[in-house]
Amino acid sequence: MKLLTRVTSTVAFSLLAAVATLQADEVTVKQGDLELRADLTLAEGKTAKDGVIMLLHGTLAHNKMEIMQSLSDLLKEKGYNTLNVNLSYALDKRPSEMLDCTIEHKHKHEDAVAELDTWMNWLKEQGASKVAVLGHSRGGNQVAWYASEKDSELLEKVITVAPATADADKSSKEYEERYKKPLADIMSEATKLAGDGKGADMMALPGFVYCENAKAAADSVVSYYKDDERKNTPSLLPKIKKPMLIVMGSADEVVADLPAKLESVKQDNLTVETVDGADHFFMDLYADELADKVATFVDWK
Structure with a gap:
């Protein structure tokens, strides 16, 4: 019966996510010769002036991968707007799919910092009053790198989910x-x-x-x-002055050294939370708990 309940809940969530996804608007912005893509999802009755949570995926991934899409959908239900960024990897209008390994790779790890800054400026042009940035895995490191070097009045909070270590x-x-x-x-x-x-x-x-x-x-x-110590997310934390949240999964084997590396980090602006039983990707019902922690931390209501 428990298994049936879980499967039924998962199917129901998937159907709900599919409907919510249709309500996201693709937006683009130019950065040099590249056109960058993202999905802007506005919660019911909200505009960019109410604030936007900018989401960034992990290594060679995309903005429609399950964890990113689930977060966007769940946060929308909680009344939060999201901008789900799709990194270009130096490709014009890169599609929302895993990066093709057969391409000639011309991208750099730190390209994400410049792209986040481009999107932050775009959000400012859209009238956003405040922005929180959230990154998963390598995206968590890139978000922290961005916040440590490109802080602005618009940037209010920084969230990293299972951020990369090095x-x-x-x-x-x-x-x-x-x-x-x-x-x-x-x-x-x-x-x-x-x-x-x-x-x-x-x-x-x-x-x-x-x-x-x-x-x-x-x-x-x-x-x-x-x-480069900047690829090790805990090394960046002392440089970030805005309120920060780090969420880990207790069963995460990808960044298994993260808890130990965080033990020596003591900052008043840092909150560390753990989702018991979640692995690196916070699948299914673990996504709900992750979204709850994010919404509680952002607290724009």
């Missing part, structure tokens, strides 16, 4: 185990190319981020794999 030694070991080639050798070649002004040159790689047998620009390789 450990250079661990990353090098994992890369060699997975792709059978030392990361140090690849970084040496990429760094030399970038230093010689050839950062746009494409490199044939055994792996790039999640993509096997990939082609990526030297600058992209350096960006994603260089040892």
Whole structure:
């Protein structure tokens, strides 16, 4: 009976999400030669003047992946507007789907910071009175990076959901185990190319981020794999002055080191919450608890 109830609840939620999704409006904004895409969802009776929660997805993903769409739909039910951003990955009008690993990768980790800033300026033009930024996984790190370097009066609150951590030694070991080639050798070649002004040159790689047998620009390789403490979300927190919320899942194996890394972080503007039983993606009913925590923290009503 419990299983039937859960399945029925999940189906009902999926149908509700499908209806809510139809009410989102695709919006675009120009950034240089690229046209960026996002979905703007307004709660009943609300306009941008009531505030907008800007949502950012994780690694090589998109704005319609389940966790992002669920959050947008659930927050709408609670009376909050959302702007669900779709990172471009250096592609014009990139569709809302997982990034094609066969492309020539010309994007950088920090591109997201510039794109978030573009969208923040767009929201200001739409008359938004206040904005909260929320990022999941790598998007959580990118949101924190943005808040640490691009703070503004419009930015009111910062939320990271299972934000990415970073450990250079661990990353090098994992890369060699997975792709059978030392990361140090690849970084040496990429760094030399970038230093010689050839950062746009494409490199044939055994792996790039999640993509096997990939082609990526030297600058992209350096960006994603260089040892930079800003990729470790806990390292960014002391630089952020706005109220912050970090939500973790107790069963998250992707950023399993996050709780330990947060133990030494003591800030009056930081709230840390855990959703018991949730993994990295807060699927199904865990999304409801996540949305509840986000809404309680934003508290614009």
